[in-house]
Amino acid sequence: MSEDNASKLGEFESVVKDGAVDLLNKLEVGDFSGAIKIIQELSDARHTSFYNEVGYLTRSLHDAIRDFQLDSVEMMIQSGVDSSEATSKITDASDRLNYVIEMTSSAANKTMDMVDSSVPVASELQTQAKALHKDWNRLIQRDLTPQEFRELYKRIDAFLKYTDESATTLHNNLNTILLEQGYQDLTGQVITRVNDLIRDVEERLVHLVSVAGRVDSISGMEHEAENKEKNDDRGHGPAINKKDNPEVLNNQDEVDDLLSSLGF
Amino acid sequence: MKILIVDDFSTMRRIIKNLLRDLGFTNTVEADDGTTALPILQTGTIDFLVTDWNMPGMTGIELLRAVRADDKLKTIPVLMVTAEAKRDQIIAAAQAGVNGYVVKPFTAVALKEKIEKIFERIDSAK
Secondary structure, X not given: OOHHHHHHHHHHHHHHHHXXXXXXXXXXXXXXXXXXXXXHHHHHHHHHHHHHHHHHHHXXXXXXXXXXXXXXXXXXXHOOOOHHHOOOHHHHHHHHHHHHHHXXXXXXXXHHHHHHHHHHHHHHHHHHHHHHHHHHHHHHOOOOOHHHHHHHHHHHHHHHHHHHHHHHHHXXXXXXXXXXXXXXXXXXXXXXXXXXXXHHHHHHHHHHHHHHHXXXXXXXXXXXXXXXXXXXXXXXXXXXXHHHOOOEOOOHHHHHHHHHHOOO | OOEEEEOOOHHHHHHHHHHHHHOOOOOEEEEOOHHHHHHHHHOOOOOEEEEOOOOOXXXXXXXXXXXXXXXXXXXXXXXXXXXXXXXXXXXXXXHHOOOXXXXXXXXXXXXXXXXXXXXXXXXXXX
């Protein structure tokens, strides 16, 4: 792809070098009109190379954009969606990530719903078991009146029935929680695909940057590297590579140590 | 004791709400960032503020500074529960007058410990 262009760039460089030698020679012998002619030729060569490189950059950019759209159009056609509805891969990736947010949120909420409906069941079991245990001990110590004994008889029957029902409820809730964890598989697959896209986009961008770099070298443009430090106030989100970043604390203990060193 | 929970994710608000309920704090209200939290605080009914850091609109640290700068609100205890764990950020929160700092992901024990510590300190200051 770029070999042809790279050799053209090399050609331009050798034209500049040769021209410079000729220019010095002409100036040494006092041939000013000859020297001006060489400067004009160099300038023309620079313009031609410049336009070639800009043209190449534009084509590369165009190809990169078209590839993204083509890929997503093909995907849409395969999945039976009308191609006029085809969106770019980036839009698609963004939709996919939104899907991850929805899935994780729904799984978290359903799990908490199950916890919310299980906690009172467990509490009720505990309350009833404690009360029965107390009277059971009185029975063992032959401390119950016949009336109380008849009551206990009925209560134990009711408790056994309730325990059976509660166990079923808890069992079902735990199963629902288990099934909800399936979001990990589904979102994992989506994230893997988005990751592939990001890697693909990065490769194409690196290529575009290298092409743009050649335009810069001919035009003599220089870019100042911008160093944008992200603002602490806006937050950074969860740190991913904590171990590699000495500025980030690893756990609650380290946070507590830092705060106590500040007099907390 | 009325507690305001500020976090942009409803699931995290729900987790904190449930943990607080287990600790015996059943009176809670919710807001999804500093901008919506401030008017609730200004009603004067909130006794304790639990806030995330990273939120759209007004962040938690900005909310903390706004609370400390307001004569009517400045004594409200503030617990930060956040994934932000940079040394400079924790120092900034301490300087802004935070009462406790819990990093996500956190445990029920860690949250309980920090809340109890905050109330102990308030009680001993009385």
